[in-house]
Amino acid sequence: MTAAASREVVVTGLGATTPLGGDVPTTWSAALAGESGARTMENDWSEKYGIPVTFAATIKVKPDEVLPRPEIKRMDPSAQYAMIAAREAWQDAGAPEVDGERLGAVVSSGIGGIWTTLDGWDTLQERGARRVLPMTVPMLMPNSPAAYVSLELGAQAGAHALVSACASGAEAIGYGMDMIRNGRADVVVCGGTEATIHPMPIAAFAASRTLSLRNDDPAGASRPYDVDRDGFVIGEGAAVVVLESAEHAAARGARVYAQLAGVGLSADAYHITSPDPEGKGQVSAMRRALADAGATGPDVVHINAHATSTKVGDLTETRSIRALLGSDADHVQLSATKSMTGHLLGGAGALETLFAVKAVHERLAPPTINVANPDPELQVPLVRDQPSALPDGDIVALNNSFGFGGHNVALAVTNV
Amino acid sequence: MAHTASEILEGLAEIVAEETGLPTDAVVAEKSFTDDLDIDSLSMMTIVTHAEDKFGVRIPDDEVKNLATVGDAVKYIEGAQA
Numbered sequence: 001m002t003a004a005a006s007r008e009v010v011v012t013g014l015g016a017t018t019p020l021g022g023d024v025p026t027t028w029s030a031a032l033a034g035e036s037g038a039r040t041m042e043n044d045w046s047e048k049y050g051i052p053v054t055f056a057a058t059i060k061v062k063p064d065e066v067l068p069r070p071e072i073k074r075m076d077p078s079a080q081y082a083m084i085a086a087r088e089a090w091q092d093a094g095a096p097e098v099d100g101e102r103l104g105a106v107v108s109s110g111i112g113g114i115w116t117t118l119d120g121w122d123t124l125q126e127r128g129a130r131r132v133l134p135m136t137v138p139m140l141m142p143n144s145p146a147a148y149v150s151l152e153l154g155a156q157a158g159a160h161a162l163v164s165a166c167a168s169g170a171e172a173i174g175y176g177m178d179m180i181r182n183g184r185a186d187v188v189v190c191g192g193t194e195a196t197i198h199p200m201p202i203a204a205f206a207a208s209r210t211l212s213l214r215n216d217d218p219a220g221a222s223r224p225y226d227v228d229r230d231g232f233v234i235g236e237g238a239a240v241v242v243l244e245s246a247e248h249a250a251a252r253g254a255r256v257y258a259q260l261a262g263v264g265l266s267a268d269a270y271h272i273t274s275p276d277p278e279g280k281g282q283v284s285a286m287r288r289a290l291a292d293a294g295a296t297g298p299d300v301v302h303i304n305a306h307a308t309s310t311k312v313g314d315l316t317e318t319r320s321i322r323a324l325l326g327s328d329a330d331h332v333q334l335s336a337t338k339s340m341t342g343h344l345l346g347g348a349g350a351l352e353t354l355f356a357v358k359a360v361h362e363r364l365a366p367p368t369i370n371v372a373n374p375d376p377e378l379q380v381p382l383v384r385d386q387p388s389a390l391p392d393g394d395i396v397a398l399n400n401s402f403g404f405g406g407h408n409v410a411l412a413v414t415n416v
Numbered sequence: 417m418a419h420t421a422s423e424i425l426e427g428l429a430e431i432v433a434e435e436t437g438l439p440t441d442a443v444v445a446e447k448s449f450t451d452d453l454d455i456d457s458l459s460m461m462t463i464v465t466h467a468e469d470k471f472g473v474r475i476p477d478d479e480v481k482n483l484a485t486v487g488d489a490v491k492y493i494e495g496a497q498a
Contacts, residue, residue, distance in 0.1 A: 070437040131469070134461035 009177045011357050012254045013093025013242030015085040019235050019341055022061025023088050028358050031340050031366045032387045036219035038233045038342050045199040053211050055218035056197045057235030057342025074135055076113030077195035081238035082145035086189055093242040096187055104157040104188035105150040106176045108168035110346030111196050112142030118200055145193050157185040165403030168192050170349025170411055174263035176243045186248040191240035192350035223370035224307035224314050224336035225378045232308040235342025239351035257361040261414045262293030268406030275313055279320030285408035286324050293412035295396045297328035302365045302390055302397040304352045307336035308343050315377050322379040333388050334380045336368040349401030356399040356413045363390040418497045419471060424490045431466045435459050445487030473497055
């Protein structure tokens with residue numbers, strides 16, 4: 001396969017803070033071990049507000065264990081998570097020497113600084129306008145994580161925050177890739193973050209009947225493709241990758257995890273929350289990503305599915321994969337890592353792209369847990385319980401990320 | 417109950433330390449908020465908000481610009497309690 005673009009883009013750094021761990025090594029080893037990040041929440045939201053869900057995939061390492069106090073006070077949790085992940089990714093990439101004018105930051109959140117927004121509203125109602133903190137706006141704005149990462153690293157080529165609900169993190173990485181390809185930057189730090197485990201959004205997701213209500217078994221609640229799945233498990237955290245032009249990485253002798261070879265974008269234009277049941281938009285996104293990577297169906301060995309553990313969504317995606325790949329889908333190893341991490345919303349697409357990069361680099365697909373009884377309509381071979389080896393030779397992995405609003409993003413990762 | 421000047425300095429130092437990460441003993445009367453402590457306007461307003469809460473005073477926006485040093489702020493708060 002050959003890269004379609006003149007400037008190849010490679011992945012040279014990884015960072016994350018997730019329900020499975022405070023960094024990439026801990027998160028990845030927990031994922032390979034099939035651990036769940038979902039747990040009962042330590043709060044009284046159920047009694048106080050009647051919220052029907054008592055668990056979530058909460059962050060494993062709290063930011064106040066990692067960040068200095070002034071940063072905690074000046075950043076919404078969504079920006080705190082992004083900053084932790086970005087610093088790890090940057091160090092992991094070897095803190096490259098790069099002109100600020102050639103360095104970009106693209107960090108998305110699906111929802112933005114909702115803790116700050118709602119805390120500000122509470123303060124206003126309880127104590128009046130003079131007690132609303134002056135930092136409220138720079139903390140709640142959805143571009144705050146991108147802006148803080150840009151400030152931290154001196155990224156002057158551009159700081160962007162693309163918003164497409166649960167596809168946001170993947171779209172950020174696709175945009176970072178475009179910045180390198182079109183010559184705007186040599187290095188881009190990109191990813192997604194979310195900190196939405198607050199009673200209001202949980203009540204709102206519960207109202208839309210999309211959350212799992214398996215309160216008696218948090219670790220078993222996120223079960224994509226299992227016949228008894230009953231909704232997604234809300235998660236939080238961030239993942240960030242360092243993208244770099246292949247020339248820039250080679251010139252400094254950087255360690256390269258994988259090539260980010262293609263991006264495919266589409267919109268369903270079908271319904272504000274439901275995926276098009278025919279999956280046309282999903283198929284288009286995956287087809288475009290493969291074409292962009294110069295790859296074809298037989299090259300695809302692994303897909304990190306969007307698979308949130310909802311009745312309808314999970315099957316729509318596997319039908320789309322089957323529609324695109326036909327019999328080539330028989331040799332795809334499908335992983336639904338939200339079974340372990342929960343759904344990081346705007347962080348999900350970045351974390352799952354990071355997982356796809358690790359899978360290609362280590363030739364090991366992470367497992368899907370909690371699939372006691374696979375849905376008989378599941379149309380693609382699923383990696384269950386144990387990680388599974390990926391083949392030698394040139395391989396392609398896809399990450400799919402879909403968002404409320406009908407946003408579809410597929411990213412193609414290849415070995416180097 | 418009115419706070420003494422040294423209590424106000426101590427309380428203000430805690431607020432500034434919390435906002436900036438500086439050690440409390442760096443916050444002394446002769447230090448300038450902007451030149452010595454590197455406090456920007458948003459941080460200054462945050463400090464003012466917390467100081468109003470802590471000492472039960474009102475520091476109008478017009479006064480904030482006159483508070484160049486930590487000592488100026490202590491003096492203003494001390495007077496505003498009366």
